[in-house]
Amino acid sequence: MLFRVDPTSTVPLGDQIAASVRRAVAEGAVAPGERLPAARVLAESLGVNVHTVLRGYQRLREEGLIELRRGRGAAITAGASPQRARLLEHVREAVADARDLGMTEDELLALVRGELNA
Amino acid sequence: MTSKNLGRATLAALPFVLALLAELAVHMTVKDRLPARLAVHFEAGGTADGYMGVGAHLLYTATSLLVLGALWAFIGVNGKLYGRSHRWFIGGGFAVAAFLGYLLTAVLFVNVDAPEGGPVDGFPLRHIVVALGAAVLAGALGLAASRLVPAPEDPRDRDPASRDRIVLADGEVAGWARGIGAWWVPVAVLVLLAAGVTVGLAQNWFIGGPLLLLGLVAGTFCRPHVTVDRRGLTVSGLLPRPRVRVPLERMAGADSRAVNALAEYGGWGYRIRPERSGVITRSGEAIVVSLTSGREFAVTVDDSATGAALLNTLLDRQRTGR
Numbered sequence: 001m002l003f004r005v006d007p008t009s010t011v012p013l014g015d016q017i018a019a020s021v022r023r024a025v026a027e028g029a030v031a032p033g034e035r036l037p038a039a040r041v042l043a044e045s046l047g048v049n050v051h052t053v054l055r056g057y058q059r060l061r062e063e064g065l066i067e068l069r070r071g072r073g074a075a076i077t078a079g080a081s082p083q084r085a086r087l088l089e090h091v092r093e094a095v096a097d098a099r100d101l102g103m104t105e106d107e108l109l110a111l112v113r114g115e116l117n118a
Numbered sequence: 119m120t121s122k123n124l125g126r127a128t129l130a131a132l133p134f135v136l137a138l139l140a141e142l143a144v145h146m147t148v149k150d151r152l153p154a155r156l157a158v159h160f161e162a163g164g165t166a167d168g169y170m171g172v173g174a175h176l177l178y179t180a181t182s183l184l185v186l187g188a189l190w191a192f193i194g195v196n197g198k199l200y201g202r203s204h205r206w207f208i209g210g211g212f213a214v215a216a217f218l219g220y221l222l223t224a225v226l227f228v229n230v231d232a233p234e235g236g237p238v239d240g241f242p243l244r245h246i247v248v249a250l251g252a253a254v255l256a257g258a259l260g261l262a263a264s265r266l267v268p269a270p271e272d273p274r275d276r277d278p279a280s281r282d283r284i285v286l287a288d289g290e291v292a293g294w295a296r297g298i299g300a301w302w303v304p305v306a307v308l309v310l311l312a313a314g315v316t317v318g319l320a321q322n323w324f325i326g327g328p329l330l331l332l333g334l335v336a337g338t339f340c341r342p343h344v345t346v347d348r349r350g351l352t353v354s355g356l357l358p359r360p361r362v363r364v365p366l367e368r369m370a371g372a373d374s375r376a377v378n379a380l381a382e383y384g385g386w387g388y389r390i391r392p393e394r395s396g397v398i399t400r401s402g403e404a405i406v407v408s409l410t411s412g413r414e415f416a417v418t419v420d421d422s423a424t425g426a427a428l429l430n431t432l433l434d435r436q437r438t439g440r
Binding site: 001002003004005006007008029034035036037041042045046047 | 343
């Protein structure tokens, strides 16, 4: 799996690591069950802090793309399909756009609800 | 099989066939003077401590030489050995065949007219020296003979510009990682550990200990992973060390291609061969790195195209000093 981070970007490094995994799942480059590199290994590889990697992994876990098992490391979940990863990307983009427009959380949620009920 | 391949296979297998014929000839000549039980294994001092029937010894000899000959012929044709490495491979076959052939025949000679319980003066150590000498001579002969068949031309594209790249922004840091676990590694580790303990308890710990240690080291490589990053190509196990790393400075370029474990690397595991080495867990796609020394280093891994493309990108970066 290809990981890329840009230290000069304003996006937090942990989020950039999470985005790398999301992209790999969306492109079908990784299949469910595949293991992610250990946080220590990836941190050394990219020259970032272990906690930064773990923050990225935590984020992916909350999104349901990976599962973290004690002693067994991180692995792509069975339900992590390319479609799901792409949906997550869209949600992130929508949230970022809403923030740029100065929308509040409730306004955005109202928009989504409206779309769901349409 | 083309006539060129037939020539290569014949030349690769020839020394083993010759060794077998020599062994058979000696066997027929001294057959009537051999004891029913041959002394075939000797301790360091040369005293016999292992025995085998005459027929069993003949079968064992024929099988070993034929299997080795078949293996050499197979690798000679399918091993993707080009130019000089093909010649060394042929020479190596002659050396191995001469060494084995000499020792197996010497065993027959020391048993001639020997009483039950093994030859009186055992297995003189000079036979091993002579066997080594025969190996060197035959190796040189093989090197010369290898010129009889045309060495295969290297079909690989050496142009670094034609290789794939990954587009990276200035200052962007990229790394690629992938597991290369294979089902047989834990099995091999268990076998090594069991053998170490068994030999240690039953015979001595001078042999059992190193086996056990080897098993433990191999054990850290039960689930190895490959990383490609600014430091180069790394294969590591559970612990930070031991590991196999090829730094970017030693690389000329990287390719993704299919490798054949048996034909090109003579087996599985951490392999070191003439002109090439590698961590080989299976046949199939691999990252193959051309080193500046002219050698090759390969790792069998899925999605090898991405890993190789990243290596080439990082190499470009290093050359332009970014």
